[in-house]
Ligand SMILES: O=c1nc[nH]c2c1ncn2[C@H]1C[C@H](O)[C@@H](COP(=O)(O)OP(=O)(O)OP(=O)(O)O)O1
């Protein structure tokens with residue numbers, strides 16, 4: 001596999017994947033560069049939405065495609081925002097509004113546990129009967145106010161107790177190896193290596 005379309009329009013994800021693939025012998029091309037439109041994400045599970053995005057990009061380009069469907073899951077909110085993380089604060093999508101809504105919904109709740117979850121799906125073709133699938137997770141705690149300028153999405157509220165920082169205060173070198181996305185990608189690349197044995 002030489003070229004792989006990245007089925008995402010999220011600038012934060014694109015930055016992280018570009019860095020994660022720097023050491024991998026595959027050229028990752030963001031779908032926007034190939035004129036692929038944004039896919040619908042109508043499903044209630046991460047895996048189904050990731051598969052829909054990967055298929056859409058592969059069908060449009062004729063290339064293998066990688067999709068990431070991810071989100072923040074908060075047990076005290078019944079798992080919300082979950083698969084609706086990107087549009088939690090309403091349309092059009094806005095990280096600032098998503099973070100505001102999250103803080104409002106949590107109020108003064110003392111159970112502020114949360115985790116990020118990501119599913120990666122790689123299809124070799126649009127009708128691939130055997131998509132490669134991997135998942136990753138990272139646990140944290142939600143602050144009462146944002147901290148840090150890095151990362152994207154909910155990172156300024158996502159506190160990592162072991163590191164004493166929010167995900168937005170980590171460098172990409174610090175975030176990528178431990179993130180839900182980094183872990184899922186490591187698992188996916190291991191699967192891919194087995195495939196080509
Ligand atoms: O590492 C992360 N750090 C902070 N926030 C994150 C992270 N990973 C996912 N998230 C949040 C952002 C977005 O609110 C949602 C993903 O939604 P999701 O539909 O997968 O992505 P998206 O619509 O932004 O772009 P696209 O579908 O084109 O890949 O979870």
Ligand SMILES: [Mg+2]
Pocket residue numbers: 041086
């Ligand atoms: Mg999306």
